[in-house]
Amino acid sequence: MMAEDLFRLYQDMSQRKIWLAFKGAISQDVLVELGTLLKNKSVLDRKVKKVFAIFIEMTQNILHYSAETETVPFGGNGAVHPVGVGVVVVSESADDYSVSAGNVITAEQMDYLREQCERIHNSDASQLKQYYDERLKAEQVRAGSKGAGLGLIDIARKADFPLDYEMRPIADGRAFFILTARIAKTLSA
Numbered sequence: 001m002m003a004e005d006l007f008r009l010y011q012d013m014s015q016r017k018i019w020l021a022f023k024g025a026i027s028q029d030v031l032v033e034l035g036t037l038l039k040n041k042s043v044l045d046r047k048v049k050k051v052f053a054i055f056i057e058m059t060q061n062i063l064h065y066s067a068e069t070e071t072v073p074f075g076g077n078g079a080v081h082p083v084g085v086g087v088v089v090v091s092e093s094a095d096d097y098s099v100s101a102g103n104v105i106t107a108e109q110m111d112y113l114r115e116q117c118e119r120i121h122n123s124d125a126s127q128l129k130q131y132y133d134e135r136l137k138a139e140q141v142r143a144g145s146k147g148a149g150l151g152l153i154d155i156a157r158k159a160d161f162p163l164d165y166e167m168r169p170i171a172d173g174r175a176f177f178i179l180t181a182r183i184a185k186t187l188s189a
Contacts, residue, residue: 022034038052053158055099057151068086113165
């Protein structure tokens, strides 16, 4: 990257009050390190603790579900394992905090995520709680899933505004999935 490009990036990130931005393979070790950076900001502020919790959930989703993967060392014995690749950004505005994450998804994931996001987006707090309880009690977990699909619901329950999501088509029927959760700075939201 050229010096001028890097300086512009720095200025843009400063102007947008970006606390953290990461693009790459998200292993458990990376998740812990990035989480520690955010956790240090959340010691006294209850709202920032919500930012931290949402950040952890979003990065875990990239780690487990991204259709783009890289192999990383595991266990110190020469073993490697695949981890998800994506991008995560935490920022602040005058009124709220924002956590955004993006990663490549398959066509199958696209259909499932669209259905889940629409249901979540159109639910109020009591409906989200009920949906969360239903999923928690469900006996069958979606094939290939690492959980009962609780992550998106949990993110929506912690956010103070409806989740924003977008799926941008890319090659081979895949898409780039972008999810943003916002937390109000004041208690009135």
